[in-house]
Amino acid sequence: MKADQPGEPVISLRGVTAELGSRPVLRGIDLTVHHGEVVALLGANGSGKSTAVRTVIGQVPVTRGEIELFGTPRRRFSDWGRVGYVPQRTTAAGGVPATVTEVVSSGRLSRARFGILRKADREAVHQVLELVGMADHAKQSVDALSGGQHQRVLIARALASQPDLLIMDEPMAGVDHASQEMLAETLREQVGQGASVLLVLHELGPLEPLINRAVVLRDGCVAHDGPPPPAVGQHALPGHDHVHPHAAHGAEPVRTGLLS
Amino acid sequence: MDILDYAFMQRALLAAVLVGITAPAVGIYLVQRRQALMGDGIGHVAMTGVGLGFLLSWSPVWMATLVSVVGAVMMELIRWYGRTRGDIALAMLFYGGMAGGVMFINLAPGGSNANLTSYLFGSLSTVSESDVTAICLLAAFVVLVTLGLRRQLFAVSQDEEFARVTGLPVRALNLLTAVTAAVTVTVAMRVVGLLLVSALMVVPVAAAQQLSRSFAATFAIAVAIGVSVTIGGTVTSYYQDVPPGATIVLLTIGAFIALTALATPLNRRRARAMAQATGDPVECAIPATRDSSGKIGV
Numbered sequence: 077m078k079a080d081q082p083g084e085p086v087i088s089l090r091g092v093t094a095e096l097g098s099r100p101v102l103r104g105i106d107l108t109v110h111h112g113e114v115v116a117l118l119g120a121n122g123s124g125k126s127t128a129v130r131t132v133i134g135q136v137p138v139t140r141g142e143i144e145l146f147g148t149p150r151r152r153f154s155d156w157g158r159v160g161y162v163p164q165r166t167t168a169a170g171g172v173p174a175t176v177t178e179v180v181s182s183g184r185l186s187r188a189r190f191g192i193l194r195k196a197d198r199e200a201v202h203q204v205l206e207l208v209g210m211a212d213h214a215k216q217s218v219d220a221l222s223g224g225q226h227q228r229v230l231i232a233r234a235l236a237s238q239p240d241l242l243i244m245d246e247p248m249a250g251v252d253h254a255s256q257e258m259l260a261e262t263l264r265e266q267v268g269q270g271a272s273v274l275l276v277l278h279e280l281g282p283l284e285p286l287i288n289r290a291v292v293l294r295d296g297c298v299a300h301d302g303p304p305p306p307a308v309g310q311h312a313l314p315g316h317d318h319v320h321p322h323a324a325h326g327a328e329p330v331r332t333g334l335l336s
Numbered sequence: 337m338d339i340l341d342y343a344f345m346q347r348a349l350l351a352a353v354l355v356g357i358t359a360p361a362v363g364i365y366l367v368q369r370r371q372a373l374m375g376d377g378i379g380h381v382a383m384t385g386v387g388l389g390f391l392l393s394w395s396p397v398w399m400a401t402l403v404s405v406v407g408a409v410m411m412e413l414i415r416w417y418g419r420t421r422g423d424i425a426l427a428m429l430f431y432g433g434m435a436g437g438v439m440f441i442n443l444a445p446g447g448s449n450a451n452l453t454s455y456l457f458g459s460l461s462t463v464s465e466s467d468v469t470a471i472c473l474l475a476a477f478v479v480l481v482t483l484g485l486r487r488q489l490f491a492v493s494q495d496e497e498f499a500r501v502t503g504l505p506v507r508a509l510n511l512l513t514a515v516t517a518a519v520t521v522t523v524a525m526r527v528v529g530l531l532l533v534s535a536l537m538v539v540p541v542a543a544a545q546q547l548s549r550s551f552a553a554t555f556a557i558a559v560a561i562g563v564s565v566t567i568g569g570t571v572t573s574y575y576q577d578v579p580p581g582a583t584i585v586l587l588t589i590g591a592f593i594a595l596t597a598l599a600t601p602l603n604r605r606r607a608r609a610m611a612q613a614t615g616d617p618v619e620c621a622i623p624a625t626r627d628s629s630g631k632i633g634v
Contacts, residue, residue: 133501156503163497170494172368172541175550182491186502191487217549233498243501 083111084147086241086272087132092141094124094131101127103296104141109241114263114273114286116304119293125276126164128293129245132274133161145241157186160234162244165227173217176210176229177201183236204232208262224255231259235266242266245276248283256282280304339574347468348460348570348580354475355524355536356566360544360558361482362520363537365513368493368551374411374514375534378521380430381407382530383437385522386455390444396455397470401522407433408518412511458529458581460570467526474523481516489513490551527566528581535585536562543592546599561591 087109094102101124109115119125130136132143134150143150146158160183183204184197193201205211208228213221218229227247234242242263248256260282267273267286280287284304292300339345359375366374385403389396407429414425441447454462463471482489492499492509500506517537524533544557569584 130497133497135497135500154503156501159501161498161501163495170368171370171372172364172551172554173545173549174490174494178490178551179494182487182494182498183502185487185491185499185504188487191485193487215550220549237502 083113085110085144086146087243087274088142088144088147089128089132090142092128092131092143093139094127094136095139096127096136101296102131105293105296105298107291107298107301109272109274111272112267112270113288114267114275116280116283116287116290117274117276117293118278118280118290119299123293124296125293126245129243129274129276132243133159157237158240159186160237160239160242162227162230162234162242162247164245165223165230165250173219175215176205176218176221176232177214179218179229180205180233180236183233186237200238201232201236204235207235207265208232209258222252223250224252224258227251228255228258231262235262240271242271242273244273246278247275248281249278259283260286339571344461344463345570345574347463347465349567350468351463351471351527352460352566352570352580352584353563354471355527356563357559358475358478358482358520359524359533359536360540360562361555362478362513362517364541364551364555364558365482365489365493366517367538367541368490369513372538373534374408374517375521375537377411377426377430378404378408378518379525379530379533381433382518382521382525383452383455384433384440385437386452386525386530387437387440387444387447390447390451391440395466395470397467397522397525400455400525401470401474401519403433404518404521405515408514409511412514415510416507454529455525456529456531457579458525458527458532460527460573460580463526471523471526474519478516478520478523481512485509485512486555528584532581532585535588536566539585539588539592540565543588543595546592546595547602561588565591 085108087107089105089107091104091106092102093100093104105124105128107115107117107128117125117128127136131138132145132150145153146155148155180201181193181197184193184201185191187200188194188197202211202214205214208231210225210228210232213225218226221229227250231244231247234244247259251259263273263283263286273286275283275287277283280290287304289302290300290304291298340349363372363375366372382400382404384407385400386396388394388403389399392399410429411426414429437452438449441449441452444451488499488504488509489512491502492504492506493513496506496510499509520537521530521533524536528536540558540561541554543561544554548554548557565584565587569580569587572578572583572587573580
């Protein structure tokens with residue numbers, strides 16, 4: 077396992093604050109992911125870990141502070157092909173059927189000019205499906221997949237652009253054991269090829285051996301930044317509880333269903 | 337075919353076909369975003385445009401286009417910013433639009449609610465030369481957007497958060513979807529009417545979903561259903577004295593029911609074929625998580 081490696085920061089948050097509604101969720105956090113590092117973002121429900129990740133990708137506006145991606149301020153950052161994002165699985169369900177290939181292909185758009193997918197793009201999509209073991213399901217509807225298979229599809233979509241940085245929000249939530257092993261293996265390969273990773277996790281689980289550093293959030297502040305807590309001690313993390321992670325969206329607005 | 341001997345029927349059929357293509361083509365993105373009723377909302381707002389058109393003696397079609405585009409952009413802005421009570425704001429926009437239409441048309445010299453009726457429920461046989469020109473131009477815009485940007489619109493409608501990370505201009509694409517939906521409403525206004533527009537945007541897509549597993553197939557089948565029912569409804573209304581708008585919508589719902597009935601045995605066979613291909617037994621493979629249709633509860 078690599079120790080903290082000095083290198084150019086790929087993600088850098090300095091004094092970032094953010095609000096949902098008018099409730100402060102982040103109260104000035106510093107977070108850096110260096111090149112080649114695997115950083116776990118831990119914390120209880122409502123501690124702001126998902127929000128922190130969403131400020132990085134620009135989904136949640138920042139009220140104060142600075143965010144840089146690959147040394148470029150996020151507002152001016154445009155090389156999105158270098159970033160692969162795996163959102164919480166609950167956000168990725170459309171009201172119209174779509175096949176595994178169709179969903180994963182949209183991950184290639186950042187590399188495709190004018191949204192036209194060429195032969196090389198289609199090959200890249202096929203490759204990542206092989207990588208996560210979903211090539212046999214390429215023509216299947218994503219609605220018909222199990223939780224673990226669905227998560228593999230979302231990871232394939234993130235990997236389709238061959239990113240240098242992976243950002244994953246609770247990739248292990250609701251995923252069966254076989255898929256968890258598969259995901260850990262895929263992640264290990266990506267890290268071996270020099271990818272940097274920022275992971276939001278509820279507990280370290282099977283990814284533990286991969287993680288170089290853990291950042292623990294509590295009430296929107298960084299409570300710990302350093303080596304990951306030992307496996308047996310993870311229940312002693314500040315604010316750790318055993319509520320299921322999907323309850324963490326209390327801050328999200330109620331969707332009306334009409335024009336959510 | 338004596339039906340094509342009449343100029344008014346030629347215009348009616350052309351308008352109907354264009355609506356049959358455009359309404360499901362936009363509707364599929366609205367359904368994908370779970371905004372199925374957005375077309376209905378825009379339809380209500382467009383009434384103000386029709387009323388204003390009469391009041392100012394401008395073309396009601398172009399005026400309705402303008403007002404419904406403004407309304408659709410407002411709905412999209414409410415979705416961004418007015419998160420807390422967005423539904424209330426939208427309700428006010430809908431009913432304000434409807435009330436505005438009734439008000440303006442009654443203020444117009446010689447105007448009454450009777451003028452409005454042909455826009456509310458469609459008036460295919462009175463589609464004029466200039467209406468056809470407007471409908472053709474607007475339909476061309478809709479087809480260009482919905483087909484040309486299908487990958488981008490698919491990505492944004494499927495998962496907005498992810499689309500942001502692919503570097504797509506998410507807000508611009510959302511606004512474009514709203515504007516395209518507004519344009520489609522005014523294209524369809526003369527054919528099926530403002531109150532029934534949404535049916536043609538949503539029901540063909542829902543019907544197509546019964547058969548398809550991919551987005552591309554859903555798109556193609558939905559447009560095919562849209563064109564079939566609009567032609568079918570128009571022709572029926574020529575031979576039988578029935579209102580075309582209502583006929584088209586009822587035919588669409590009929591298509592939905594027929595395809596749903598057809599889909600059940602088809603899906604069962606598909607599930608069996610899939611199980612054979614992957615080597616899983618059809619029954620009791622993974623207890624409790626898999627229901628009879630092969631869907632897996634998450």
